[in-house]
Amino acid sequence: MNLEKMYEMQKELDARIIKEKGLEGVDLLPNTVLALQVEIAELANEWRGFKHWSNDQEPRFNVLEIGVTDCSEEKLVNRVLEEYVDCLHFFLSIARQLDLPAEDLYVCEDVLEEETVVLFMELLHNVGLINGEKFLFQNPDNLSKYQRESLRAALFIFYNLGEQRLGFTFEQIVEAYVAKNAINHKRQSTGY
Ligand SMILES: [Mg+2]
Structure with missing residues (x-):
């Protein structure tokens, strides 16, 4: 399993959603960019390191949840990793759209020196640029180049954040992505 394979899985999920929701020909980029920003905010919320007003600033890596499975078992849930792969879903969807x-x-x-708080802000900023400042570009080729470069700048921060600050291995990310992809397919089937 590698990034290419997850990209293929995302394309399949996207194609299914577009078909089943009748979204052929609709520009879904603004929705997807905002969705990614929301997920990055959820990721920061589970990381918790910016909450100077709270006594609990520990990342939600191992949360004991009860009744999360069909048979109401207790389960350790890594909420930070879950939000991280939610972000990855939308990153891959945006890559497909571009x-x-x-x-x-x-x-x-590269090793990034910035504080994690700053990385989160830079990530949100770069993601915001992906939608493209259309008034700046007469030439559509220049617009799509700008959008792809903004996406790659955001990916650079996102990967480094995952590895260097949140401590995820690529294998953990793959496993969580595959599991969440299956859940997202199931949600489509059950009319989520
Ligand atoms: Mg989420």
Whole structure:
């Protein structure tokens, strides 16, 4: 399993949603960009490190939840990882909408020095740019180049945030993505 495979899984899920909801030909980018910003905010909310007013600033890595499975078992839930892969769903969907080649999902790795709080803000900022400032570009090719570059800048921060600040391995991310992808298919089937 690699990023290309998850990209394919996302394309399948998107195609299903577009077909079943009758969204062919609709520009879904603004909704998807906002959805990604919402998920990044949810991720920050589970990370908790910015809550200086709270005595509990520990990330919600292992939350004991009761009744989360069909048979009402207790289960340890990594809420931070869940929000992280919710973000990944929308990142991959945006990549598809911008026709990003799969190899461009990979960005160089680097150690980022900024505080995690700053990384979250920069991430939200770069994601906001993906929708494109259309008044700046006469040429549609320049607009899509700008959008793809903003996406890749956001991905760069997102990957580093996951690895360096939240401590996720690629294997953990893949496993959580695959599980959530299945849940999202199920939600489509049950009229979520
Ligand atoms: Mg979420």
